[in-house]
Amino acid sequence: MTTPEQVRGVLYGSAYGDALAAPVEFERDVHRIRAQYADTLDLPAEARVTDDTQMMLAVARALLHAPTLTPSALEPHLRAEFIAWRHDPQNNRAPGITCLTACSHLERGGPWQAATVPGSKGCGANMRVQSVALLNADPDTRAGIAMLQAALTHGHPTALAASDLTQHALYTTLHGTAPRDLPDALLQYATERRHHYPHAWLGDLWTHTHDPSPDAYITRGWAECERVLTHLRAAAPRPLSPHLDPCDLTGEGWIAEEALATAALCYASANGDPHDTLTRARATRGDSDSIACIAGALLGAHHGHAAFPPDWADRIEYRDELTTLSDQYAALHT
Numbered sequence: 001m002t003t004p005e006q007v008r009g010v011l012y013g014s015a016y017g018d019a020l021a022a023p024v025e026f027e028r029d030v031h032r033i034r035a036q037y038a039d040t041l042d043l044p045a046e047a048r049v050t051d052d053t054q055m056m057l058a059v060a061r062a063l064l065h066a067p068t069l070t071p072s073a074l075e076p077h078l079r080a081e082f083i084a085w086r087h088d089p090q091n092n093r094a095p096g097i098t099c100l101t102a103c104s105h106l107e108r109g110g111p112w113q114a115a116t117v118p119g120s121k122g123c124g125a126n127m128r129v130q131s132v133a134l135l136n137a138d139p140d141t142r143a144g145i146a147m148l149q150a151a152l153t154h155g156h157p158t159a160l161a162a163s164d165l166t167q168h169a170l171y172t173t174l175h176g177t178a179p180r181d182l183p184d185a186l187l188q189y190a191t192e193r194r195h196h197y198p199h200a201w202l203g204d205l206w207t208h209t210h211d212p213s214p215d216a217y218i219t220r221g222w223a224e225c226e227r228v229l230t231h232l233r234a235a236a237p238r239p240l241s242p243h244l245d246p247c248d249l250t251g252e253g254w255i256a257e258e259a260l261a262t263a264a265l266c267y268a269s270a271n272g273d274p275h276d277t278l279t280r281a282r283a284t285r286g287d288s289d290s291i292a293c294i295a296g297a298l299l300g301a302h303h304g305h306a307a308f309p310p311d312w313a314d315r316i317e318y319r320d321e322l323t324t325l326s327d328q329y330a331a332l333h334t
Helices: 004-026 030-037 051-065 071-088 097-109 130-134 139-151 157-174 177-193 214-235 257-271 274-282 290-302 317-333
Strands: none
Touching: 004 051, 004 130, 004 157, 004 274, 004 290, 004 317, 051 071, 051 130, 051 139, 051 290, 051 317, 071 097, 071 139, 130 139, 130 157, 130 317, 139 157, 157 177, 157 214, 157 257, 157 290, 177 214, 177 257, 177 290, 214 257, 257 274, 257 290, 274 290
16 A cells, blocks of 8 residues: 655655756766765755756646546647646746647647647657546556556657556555566566557547557557667666766657666666665766656655755755645545
């Protein structure tokens, strides 16, 4: 059973990872990052997050406000939250072009399938999916929600598959999967879902691409995820060399499947050690804040909020909302 401390760990852990790596998001020199931060792993007094946490909170609010967890009930709430985020004065943290473009299209009205950016599989699709894993819902519902929230902005099938994989990574970790077993669990899940196009959740999205059928569309996304997960499984069983950038093995994380795989690599290769996981996730040449955001969520799912220094909760931006949402999601499990 998911505990309140695990729920708090997932949401706060995401924000901690995001804030830790935010200052180096666009820094390409791993040696410079390591030299600057040495072995210190601490949040500043006022730790600012990026659009990763802002959009995670938007999705979390939408899931709670929807009267039922159905496509017709949930989509308007997701749309409203994304549009509000687009106009938020605090949306000044280098937001992704895909998200801004799609949110602008969503604001015009009409079917969401016409608003998405069908060629984009950026990590903006899955760095915000954490709360889906915290729902009391069956696997098909969680998968459908994960894909829908991604598809409103990122229409590439790999973005959808990676979002489903990310929520499943958190869900299976919440329910006892050990760090070193996570790569195998993800590959097994990808194999099981490979031919499942959730029509109720995605509608005619596949017709907005060049794919000849729904199956061709969705299997294209799962195939790309399986490729990077194979690299993850090969690399994860042993500790990473201290001189190696994890991006060398599973990608730089700017795209959705690589963001998950590289976060999972940092977590699994460190066997869930919080300090080692976050240190590796922050010091990459890739999209470090998104990688660390997902890695922090995995740590929180595995260890609970106790994985992190107690005083971090007082320093993180959006702390009041993180606490409120943690309490609300924890109540779903009582």
